[in-house]
Amino acid sequence: MEELILNLKEQIIDALNLEEMTPDQIDNDAPLFGEGLGLDSIDALELIVILDKFYGIKLANPAEGKAVFKSINSIADYIKKNRTK
């Protein structure tokens, strides 16, 4: 799980252009949207691309992402349960 979380954070930093951040600066439990990291709807779409590209998970509807993308931990859980690669 730790390795998955580290990889995921690196993929997020790259895809979301969070150039000035390092993986350890992103709290595993903190909210990613709204008051936490402050991501927006475009970031949610980038997260959907990450799930598809690296883990073979397809989300057809951006609304499905809401529950999944709460925090790093919630994404990692979802990947663990649903990954196809």
Place this chain on the structure above:
Amino acid sequence: MGGAISITGMGVICAIGNDSQSVLDSLKRKESGIGPMKYLQSVHTDIPVGEVKLSTGQMRQMLGITGDNPVSRTSVMGAIAVREALSQAGIKNLEGKRVALISGTTVGVMDVTEQYFERMKTEPELQYLPHSNECGRSTHEIAEYSGLGNARCCTICTACSSALNAIMLGADMLKNDEADIVIAGGSEPLSRYHLNGFNSLMILDRQRCRPFDETRAGLNLGEGAAFVVLEKDVPDALAYVSGYANRCDAFHQTATSKDGDGAYLAMSGALAMAGIRPEDIKYINAHGTGTPDNDASETAAFRRVFGDRLPDMSSTKSYTGHTTSASGSVEAVICILAMLNDFVPASLGWSKMIPGGYVPTMGRSGADLDYVMCNSFGFGGNDSSMILSKNRPSGEDAPIMDESCVRVAARKVISDDAELALLKEYLSPMETRRMGKIMKASLLSAFEAMKEAGLEKPDAIVAATSKGMLELSNMFLEEIAQNKEELLKPTLFMQSTHNTIGSAIAIRTGCHGYNITYSQGDDSYYWAERDARMLLRKGEAKAVLVCSFDENLLDGRTKDFKAESIIYTID
């Protein structure tokens, strides 16, 4: 000065017909033109589109274009619509007349560029990209193919509201006595580029779109062109332009504000200019794309303007698909057809009301439509609304102040990499993380110019660019080619339209006022400055920010750039 802006001719080509008559017939028969793609080359064959039912070759033939040089669908569709409009207006001799052709487009000649993109790397004679983002090129071609070779050309790029803004500029030029005849509208072809862009934003429905339906799941892209001939004070014209407003949502590059602020301001502004009440409107041709976001916020804006008494409202994108930059003029022509033929076009695909929403009209004949409203909203929150009337409006325009009242309050150029670090004073790393150099330079020049002028917020923002967001467009084209149209980055697409910078300045300054982007080669700045001065002289703004920007590439990345912001004020 003043006088009724009269529409004396119109021409249209889109998925439901190649001219006004066939578009009218399809609307009356409630026949949609949306279906599987035939001419567009894409791997996404499951995405329905509203294509014009002619190949580019067939359209070339109709226009008598010989030779084998590549021609954009933007140019041929545009020329077909302009020719119809001129013919209906009965205009044969333009000698001695001041003629302007104003077109709205964002794709421009990208449909040609994307065909040659891979070959361009090895065949230097095929350097399309530097031109591809020059939307103004397609407008010159439209002029050439439609016999308007001597017309002044102007191109407006405000994404999906471009064509409605083009008609507004035309109306303004006539009011100010800057032209005798204006042909205004827009043209936008389908392209692999923006089909993939919209797909990356996950707003394309795999079924036919269902505007204002609770189960709506996105839009269908369409293509087309439409133009109107505008003249001053013609009795018994087809219709009259009685009010319009261009406002900005200033919320997000691709999302809309929950309460539809930009849409509300645009509709209210158009009603104020027309001098009429909401209940005078008899039909609304909604922007109504069918995306969850647009239809919810447009509904909220309707609620604010019309309350519980919404006039007959439909989205004709359920017939044509979303013709993006051309949609404003395609739908303005549909509004005129409705007025002339006393009918209300039905909204197709609707079955279940959005909670707290409105029921769109299922169509009606025998309708006396004296005033109709046409809405056109774009990425970047570029929201416009226009009111067309059957009867000649009275009412005089406000006087125009003398040119000598306009002052340049500040001017700031940013063209050096080293200066970009200063942006940290204004924006956090989180806010700048997606920005390329040209965006950073433009925002910095705007902030610094505002600081120098002691200005907190401009009343209007006017942008000018010849080639637009060249680096991001190139990166997205690269991705499309490399990833074979799969797993593309929405971050690249959402910032690649020409109006990205004008709207980014609006978002950062909270400016909900007039917002426009001109792209007409070396003349871009001329049009922007003209607009700024007119806004001030007519008393529509007290401070206007004009930002002009362009960049050059080396190996697909920004090599050099220049952004200049000027604050114009009035004494």
